[in-house]
Amino acid sequence: SLVGAFINAVVLIAGSVWVLTEAIPRLWNPTMPVAEGMIGLAILGIAVNGFAAYKLSAGKTLNERVINWHLLEDALGWVAVLIVAIVLLFVDWPILDPLLSIAFTLFILVNVLRNLWATIKLFVQANPDHALYRDVEQVLADLPDVTDIHHLHFWSLDGESHVLTAHLVVARDLTAAEYSELKALIDHRLAAYKLSHTTIELEFPSENCRDEF
Numbered sequence: 124s125l126v127g128a129f130i131n132a133v134v135l136i137a138g139s140v141w142v143l144t145e146a147i148p149r150l151w152n153p154t155m156p157v158a159e160g161m162i163g164l165a166i167l168g169i170a171v172n173g174f175a176a177y178k179l180s181a182g183k184t185l186n187e188r189v190i191n192w193h194l195l196e197d198a199l200g201w202v203a204v205l206i207v208a209i210v211l212l213f214v215d216w217p218i219l220d221p222l223l224s225i226a227f228t229l230f231i232l233v234n235v236l237r238n239l240w241a242t243i244k245l246f247v248q249a250n251p252d253h254a255l256y257r258d259v260e261q262v263l264a265d266l267p268d269v270t271d272i273h274h275l276h277f278w279s280l281d282g283e284s285h286v287l288t289a290h291l292v293v294a295r296d297l298t299a300a301e302y303s304e305l306k307a308l309i310d311h312r313l314a315a316y317k318l319s320h321t322t323i324e325l326e327f328p329s330e331n332c333r334d335e336f
Contacts, residue, residue, distance in 0.1 A: 125246060125281055128188075129242050133239075135192065135193055136232065136236070136239070142224060143225060146220075146225045150221050150222070154217055158209075165202070168197065172198035173198045192231060192238065199230070199231070203226075245282060249278070251282065255285075259313070260275055263323075266309065266312070267308075268297070268301075270294045271291070272291055275289040275290075280319065285316075287320070287321045288321070290324045292328070293325055
């Protein structure tokens, strides 16, 4: 999913740069397009890309968001074509074509760059949500008999599926029953965060952390 999001973002950026390199020179030398043909193609483009963008609008993964921006870019581009075509039926203003192309392309480019940055952060396993990280840390710290938390790592697989690992130090040696109760309590407290995967290691007071160097 992340690789797909990255590739889609790069393609969108390359396409946006190409559109800008084509549209900006036309500001100084605009040409009159065929308005009637533009209207027919614009209606078809809006219908197809708009429906596809609507179907993906509820997507939560980065890949879905990037693809959605790609479809939205196409739909907005066809809206620009339709507006320009209708106006050009009545007035001789060919410069509207490159102006709207530049405006919509810049709008999409900004959002694609934002999603690309989020994708890169997930590639390097950055914390996807600092507020959620602090909430989870506080929930673990409030557990009975837990005196310390370390090696708490929180990252995301695709922007939606999060992973948590942590070492918890308990205040005393627990019996087998108490150990099971604490594990069940941890599961109950973390259930609200809908984490895709968790690995919690419990350490007793006399035990040295095996990950300390």
